[in-house]
Amino acid sequence: xxxGKFNNSDTDKIMHDLDNAKxxxxxxxxxxxxxxxxxxxxxxxxxxxxxIHRRHHNIVKIIAxxxxxxxxxxxxxxxxxxxxxxKKFDSAKLGMGEHVDILEAYRMLAKDxxxxxxxxxxxxxxxxAEAAVERAYEDMWKRLSGTSDNYMRERLHDLRDIxxxxxxxxxxxxxxxNRIKEADNIIVVAQTMGPADLMDYDYSKIKGLIIEDGTxxxxxxxxxxxxxxxxxxxxKGIFQEIKNGELLGIDGDNGYVFIRPSDSIRxxxxxxxxxxxxxxxxxxxxxxxxxxxxxxxxxxxxxxxGLNFDLDYIKTTNCDGxxxxxTEIPFMSSDTMPxxxxxxxxxxxxxxKAGRKKVIFRSLDVGSDKLLPYxxxxxxxNPAIGWRSIRITLDRRAILRQQMRAFIRxxxxxxxxxxxxxxxxxxxxxEAKETLxxxxxxxxxxxxxxxxxxxxxxxxxVPSVVFQLEEILKEADFxxxxxxxxxxxxxxxxxxxxxxxxxxxVLSAPFxxxxxxxxxxxxxxGVPCSVCGEMASNPIEALALLGLGFRNLSMSxxxxxxxxxxxxxxxxxxxxxxxxxxLKSGRRTxxxxxxxxxxxxxxxxx
Ligand code: PEP
Ligand code: MG
Numbered sequence: 001x002x003x004g005k006f007n008n009s010d011t012d013k014i015m016h017d018l019d020n021a022k023x024x025x026x027x028x029x030x031x032x033x034x035x036x037x038x039x040x041x042x043x044x045x046x047x048x049x050x051x052i053h054r055r056h057h058n059i060v061k062i063i064a065x066x067x068x069x070x071x072x073x074x075x076x077x078x079x080x081x082x083x084x085x086x087k088k089f090d091s092a093k094l095g096m097g098e099h100v101d102i103l104e105a106y107r108m109l110a111k112d113x114x115x116x117x118x119x120x121x122x123x124x125x126x127x128x129a130e131a132a133v134e135r136a137y138e139d140m141w142k143r144l145s146g147t148s149d150n151y152m153r154e155r156l157h158d159l160r161d162i163x164x165x166x167x168x169x170x171x172x173x174x175x176x177x178n179r180i181k182e183a184d185n186i187i188v189v190a191q192t193m194g195p196a197d198l199m200d201y202d203y204s205k206i207k208g209l210i211i212e213d214g215t216x217x218x219x220x221x222x223x224x225x226x227x228x229x230x231x232x233x234x235x236k237g238i239f240q241e242i243k244n245g246e247l248l249g250i251d252g253d254n255g256y257v258f259i260r261p262s263d264s265i266r267x268x269x270x271x272x273x274x275x276x277x278x279x280x281x282x283x284x285x286x287x288x289x290x291x292x293x294x295x296x297x298x299x300x301x302x303x304x305x306g307l308n309f310d311l312d313y314i315k316t317t318n319c320d321g322x323x324x325x326x327t328e329i330p331f332m333s334s335d336t337m338p339x340x341x342x343x344x345x346x347x348x349x350x351x352x353k354a355g356r357k358k359v360i361f362r363s364l365d366v367g368s369d370k371l372l373p374y375x376x377x378x379x380x381x382n383p384a385i386g387w388r389s390i391r392i393t394l395d396r397r398a399i400l401r402q403q404m405r406a407f408i409r410x411x412x413x414x415x416x417x418x419x420x421x422x423x424x425x426x427x428x429x430x431e432a433k434e435t436l437x438x439x440x441x442x443x444x445x446x447x448x449x450x451x452x453x454x455x456x457x458x459x460x461x462v463p464s465v466v467f468q469l470e471e472i473l474k475e476a477d478f479x480x481x482x483x484x485x486x487x488x489x490x491x492x493x494x495x496x497x498x499x500x501x502x503x504x505x506v507l508s509a510p511f512x513x514x515x516x517x518x519x520x521x522x523x524x525x526g527v528p529c530s531v532c533g534e535m536a537s538n539p540i541e542a543l544a545l546l547g548l549g550f551r552n553l554s555m556s557x558x559x560x561x562x563x564x565x566x567x568x569x570x571x572x573x574x575x576x577x578x579x580x581x582x583l584k585s586g587r588r589t590x591x592x593x594x595x596x597x598x599x600x601x602x603x604x605x606x
Contacts, residue, residue, distance in 0.1 A: 035265075036235045040255040041214055041221040043558070044230035045276070046207030047261070047269045048185030050246045052239075053193060053200075059167075062131040067123060074119060074129040077169035085110055088200075101334075109155070110162050130170050137163040157192060187248040191239045193220045203227055208250035210257055212239040228558070232257050279606055283561030287318050291564050297572045299546065301564060302358075302554035304532055311353050313557030321358030323480065323554025324419070324532040325350060327403065328366045337372070337399075343406035351410055358417065360480070360554075361407050362459070363400065363432070365389045365421040384485075384494065389422035394431055404439040408451060416451035419480060423458040423465055426472050432456075433475070459532070460518055461485035469518065473525035480554065481518055483533025487511060505589035506535055507544055512583055512590075519549040530554055539566040539605040540594055546572060547579030565604040574601065 064070045085107055109115070115136060122132035140159055144152050187208040188201060198206070198220065206229050214221060214233030224231045230252025242248065242259055249258035249269045258265050291301045302323025303313055314322065330346050331338060338346070351359055366372050367388025380386040393400035407418055420432040433456045444450050458465070458472070461482030465472065473479070483506060488495045490511055491504040505511075515531075522529035530552030535541040537559035543566055545553065555563055578597055582590040598605045 034259040034261070036238055036241075036257045036259070038210075038232040038235035038238070038255050038257060039214075040231070040252045041211070041233050042209075042225040042229060042231035043252045044208075044228060045249075045251050045253065045269060045272055046185070046187060046230055047247070047249045047266070047273070048187040048205075048207040049183045050242050050244060050248045051183070051186045051188050051201070052242065052244045053188050053190035053197060059128075059130050059134055061128050063126060064123065064128045064131075067126070070123045070127075070129045070132070071120060073170060074123060074132070077129070077166060078116060081166055081169045082110055106158055106162070109158055110165075115159075115162075130167060133163055133166050133170065160192065161197060187250055189239060189242050189248075198224065198227070198229075203229070208232070208248070208252065210235070210238060210242070210248070210250065212236070275606065279561065279565075283565065286561060286564055286568070287316075289564075289568065291320075291567045293546070293567055294569065294571045295573055297546075297551065299567045300530075300552045301560065301567070302360075302530065302532075302552065303560065304537075304554050304556050305350065310557050311350065313560065314353050314357070317557060317560040319357070319560060321360075322350065322354055323360055323530055323552065325359060325361050326365065327362055328364050328372075331364060331366065331372055340402050340406045340409070343403060344409045347406055347410035351414060358415070360417040360419050360457070360478075362419045362421055363390065363403055364393050367392055384488065390420050390428060390432060391422065394428065397435065400432070400435050401439055404436045405443065407436075408440055408443045408454075409449070411451040412449040414451055415453045415455070417455045417457065417478070419457045419459060419478070421459045421482065422462060422485070423472075424462045425464060426468055426475070429458050429472060429475065432458075459485075461489070461533075463489050463514070466514055466518060469521045470525070473522060473527045476527060478528040478530070479518070479522060481515065481529070481531045481533060481550075483515075483531060483535040486514070486533065490514060505591055506541060507591040507594060508587070508589050509583055509585050512544060512548060512579070515545065515550075516548045516579075516583065523549065528552060537563070539563060540591065540598060542566060543570060543575060543598060543603060543605065544579060544582075544594060546570060547575035549576070562604075562606045565606070566598075569602055569604045571601070575603075 089103060089107055118136040118139065119129070119132045122135045123129060127135060137159060141156065144156050184205055185207045186201065186205050187210065188198075188206055189210045190197070190212070192213045193209070193211055198209075206227075209220070209224050209229055209231040211220065211231065211233045212235065214231065221231050221233075230250055232250055232252060232255055235257060238257065247260055247266075249261040249265060250256075251258075258269075261269065291299045293299065300320045301317075302321050303310065303317065303319045304324040304326070305311060305314075305322050306326040306329035313319070327343075327346075330343075334342075347361065365388075366375070367386065368383045387395075393403070404418070407416055418436055420429060423429045423432070436454070436456055440450060440454060455477035457476050457478035457480065459482040460466065460469070460479050461484070463486065469479075484495060487493070487504070487506050493500050493504050519529055529550065530536075531542075531545055531550055532554035535545060536553035537555035539559075539562050542553055542555075542563050546567070553563060575597075582593060585593070595605065597603075
């Protein structure tokens with residue numbers, strides 16, 4: 001591995017030269033005063049005209065003079081709103097996926113009889129239709145605003161949105177704006193937003209979304225992601241800062257918004273957009289080519305799958321299989337806990353789509369930011385290190401057993417790969433694996449329809465596991481590194497906290513050394529090891545992973561082409577040598593050095 005391209009005396013000079021290198025992307029220009037940093041909820045870049053999404057209606061008249069007239073007004077507005085919503089939803093080409101379920105749930109909420117009755121009751125109590133609509137929302141807000149239940153908070157967002165929408169109809173303002181109709185490329189700017197609001201716009205024109213008060217689990221973010229729209233949130237005051245019609249640039253890869261971008265930034269955006277278009281064209285030509293490095297190392301490229309939408313990528317990318325199926329996603333978008341039969345259908349559907357390709361199912365990884373609407377979690381001070389993931393399913397064993405049963409049934413006659421998340425020590429893995437094997441034995445007796453082979457593995461995402469890896473590897477058929485969680489625990493740094501975003505980097509010696517230890521130990525044990533965290537979806541980070549010895553990467557479908565072209569332009573021996581130098585760096589990050597290295601060696605890192 002250490003081919004010796006660099007010797008020690010070279011090292012200092014190289015480190016010095018490269019330390020001054022700057023990454024060549026839109027965001028390297030930090031001097032721009034109209035550049036704002038937020039959190040990215042969906043990746044991609046876009047440039048367009050700001051469209052302020054604001055429906056704020058001051059309620060002037062509160063007490064009704066004619067109750068019947070108000071009830072009639074409500075009925076007309078409510079009917080018209082629902083008819084328009086039905087039309088919008090039916091004509092929108094939404095494809096298939098969880099985002100459709102979310103929009104359906106929104107449509108149901110708009111038609112909810114209980115909500116309508118509450119408004120009518122307030123009118124009967126003497127309020128105008130507008131005041132009654134607002135009062136019905138306030139009632140609900142008072143009940144739910146203090147809840148720590150994410151699902152209920154999202155419902156409250158949806159209800160606020162429907163309330164505003166209905167008020168618009170009552171005031172004769174249905175959200176039609178000529179400016180929106182005329183612009184070809186728009187960036188929608190909202191304080192908050194409901195999922196159906198996207199349907200107010202022709203979403204082929206939406207090049208980005210800025211939501212001041214947004215969270216990653218917010219429904220609109222999930223819908224936007226499925227539609228390929230970049231989203232940025234958590235920039236305090238941005239909603240006031242941006243004016244309708246202003247030019248905006250949005251960099252969802254790095255979480256930046258540019259207001260009235262300078263000519264040079266605009267050029268960079270346009271260049272990147274043109275490059276991305278070119279890249280898409282080039283990637284289609286790469287589809288049939290193998291993911292081999294220049295020095296002939298075959299790298300296995302897998303997909304991370306969650307939304308139904310992602311399943312299309314299995315065919316379009318020509319991947320080696322699914323390296324991570326996040327089974328919690330269908331659980332999250334369902335209103336009740338899916339039973340064994342429903343789960344079996346989900347998993348079978350995925351296996352059918354994958355054909356002969358390998359699929360790794362991850363057991364339910366809920367808790368923390370991934371909450372199920374029908375489960376109470378109790379308030380936790382630190383949910384990321386709380387009762388989550390395998391800790392829940394080992395405690396509530398019936399859930400784990402049902403899921404294992406569904407896995408086994410769906411994979412009858414095929415190979416079944418099951419991966420357990422958030423494992424902290426050997427005994428947890430043993431317990432989980434025993435549960436899997438118990439269900440296997442039962443199914444064998446019951447129907448005899450069983451998978452032809454079962455492999456059990458785990459995610460390496462809790463640091464303690466790294467220190468017991470040798471023992472664990474004797475019992476695991478494979479491991480996969482969850483760099484998202486591993487990094488947050490290694491640095492003791494909440495990955496959702498915007499204040500900490502630039503403080504620690506996965507591309508720094510401490511983290512890279514941990515990753516190297518994992519791959520070296522796995523190689524020694526002869527156990528396949530992959531990375532399925534976001535690092536594998538980011539070309540420069542994936543390059544570092546190759547240099548550390550990883551040969552299996554699992555990534556999001558939209559990153560696949562970029563990673564493949566990085567792989568095909570890399571020489572493993574060279575990057576391995578260089579990583580050995582960087583592993584000794586005392587710098588906060590070696591990202592600039594790696595970017596310069598890639599540029600100097602013709603490695604494609606888009
Ligand atoms: C990870 O933690 O890196 C991972 C892949 O799991 P998730 O992002 O689903 O927590
Ligand atoms: Mg994780």
